[in-house]
Amino acid sequence: NAGVTQTPKFRILKIGQSMTLQCAQDMNHNYMYWYRQDPGMGLKLIYYSVGAGITDKGEVPNGYNVSRSTTEDFPLRLELAAPSQTSVYFCASSNKAGVQETQYFGPGTRLLVL
Amino acid sequence: KQEVTQIPAALSVPEGENLVLNCSFTDSAIYNLQWFRQDPGKGLTSLLLIQSSQREQTSGRLNASLDKSSGRSTLYIAASQPGDSATYLCAVRPDSGYALNFGKGTSLLVTP
Numbered sequence: 465n466a467g468v469t470q471t472p473k474f475r476i477l478k479i480g481q482s483m484t485l486q487c488a489q490d491m492n493h494n495y496m497y498w499y500r501q502d503p504g505m506g507l508k509l510i511y512y513s514v515g516a517g518i519t520d521k522g523e524v525p526n527g528y529n530v531s532r533s534t535t536e537d538f539p540l541r542l543e544l545a546a547p548s549q550t551s552v553y554f555c556a557s558s559n560k561a562g563v564q565e566t567q568y569f570g571p572g573t574r575l576l577v578l
Numbered sequence: 579k580q581e582v583t584q585i586p587a588a589l590s591v592p593e594g595e596n597l598v599l600n601c602s603f604t605d606s607a608i609y610n611l612q613w614f615r616q617d618p619g620k621g622l623t624s625l626l627l628i629q630s631s632q633r634e635q636t637s638g639r640l641n642a643s644l645d646k647s648s649g650r651s652t653l654y655i656a657a658s659q660p661g662d663s664a665t666y667l668c669a670v671r672p673d674s675g676y677a678l679n680f681g682k683g684t685s686l687l688v689t690p
Contacts, residue, residue: 495676506667506680507622507678508680514676554621569614569622571619571621572619572620572621
């Protein structure tokens with residue numbers, strides 16, 4: 465089982481550039497999430513989706529956009545990269561937002577904005 | 579706003595010791611609490627999930643407890659091994675919303 469996959473693993477961007485972080489899951493999970501983890505800090509939710517075509521903002525959505533056209537894929541778009549977006553980005557998925565919900569995480573994308 | 583705190587930030591123990599990691603949260607209106615393990619350069623792996631109505635969960639050498647009223651959870655690791663070396667994260671899901679609120683983690687080193 466591949467689980468949750470993310471590409472790329474590492475990327476260097478210049479200020480003002482744009483890029484898309486890819487995330488895919490093969491567990492047929494309805495719920496998907498994007499988090500960022502800054503050094504020495506806990507993870508913070510950027511965006512989440514409860515199903516194809518439905519997305520909503522998390523705690524730190526500014527500077528990001530998402531789309532969810534299929535159950536499997538949940539890409540994160542950075543339009544104008546800023547140094548403050550230097551971070552490790554994790555995608556996660558879960559079967560349902562219920563009592564037994566467990567979120568499964570991808571390996572992360574390390575992004576450096578210079 | 580839910581605040582999750584983990585103590586200690588770092589811990590080093592010799593192999594074989596039993597140890598306790600602590601997690602506290604400010605808002606007791608939680609849906610569940612999860613403990614994750616994070617290895618360097620890797621994603622998070624869920625270790626234990628405790629429902630808000632439960633007091634503890636066990637998996638192998640791991641035991642997690644939850645005292646919702648006092649806003650505390652502990653992760654007990656028995657007979658620690660070098661392979662247990664990792665960062666352990668506590669995350670709380672509130673009653674409302676989907677976001678997990680994470681602590682900053684405890685970095686554990688188990689020396690042979």
